[in-house]
Amino acid sequence: MRVLILEHDPLCAFDFIAALEAHGHEVIGPAARVSVGARLLRRRRVDLALIDLRLGLDRGLDLIPHAESAGVRCIAITGSPLEAKAASDRLVGCMPKPVSGEQVAALVNWYEDACAGSNKAPPSTFMSFGASPPQVRAQSRACTMPRRLRSSFGR
């Protein structure tokens, strides 16, 4: 999957990037400002956005309209899950911090598989909101091809 990371902490961002790439995903960004994230959403094809809510300079939730315009779903990775819950109708869900890169990669793997029709349960710390993965598949342009086939056909 092509995953946009909006994250303000350099060490978290690096941890997420390394783990996602190790699991075969492509990282877009990272961005630490909504304006940068919005620009990446306009210019690059993104399948999923992982957003930190309390950025140093901006509110992560402000990226959601940009993601919606691009047809991209968002998952909050945040130390403020209550804030995420307040926007639950616009988020697939929330994974509370602290969280490791491996946990984030497991979440993205689950999301991708769920979009492809799997009924596997999400990681235990993930709080599902709003749209369920099959609805995500119906509404988003993401995840139209199973991960194992994608390399054969190009993304």
Add this chain to the structure above:
Amino acid sequence: MTDTPNSHLMAEIVELIPRLRRYARVLVRDADRADEFVQEALVRAVARIDQFQPGTDLRAWLFTILHNLVVSSFRRDKHRALLAERQGPPNNATMPRQEDWAALRQVETAIQRLDPRYRDLLFLATITGASYEELARELSIPIGTVRSRLNRARSHLKRQLEGGAHD
């Protein structure tokens, strides 16, 4: 939102991560090892963020931290290898002769005497095998500067080994 005086710096650091990784991969061909250096550089940068001088170039500051980590690591590896070689079991077929050791020490001393700008570039070009283009792009200096600094480094080294001028 947690807007602190360092918020802008932290945001810039996050957004420089891809460039740091590219630079590390020029210096260290192994991607995993390169990432270890980047991670260590980020840890240091975040820990020392208060030491960054406002108004100076954050990118250059970060790249210097990364560069120094890589160079120090190469030097440690090189010294360990030399030590292991010297302390290893005697093997008359491969043991260098006394005059070879003397020549090696002479080269090491000559390298240490070089201007750090030339020394580090020579070291990186030799150890990593990076091309002029790669070094120029990642150090943000013109390719002509890379070429001329390397030429100067080599000729200074040659003169020192021949017992010529000192810089």
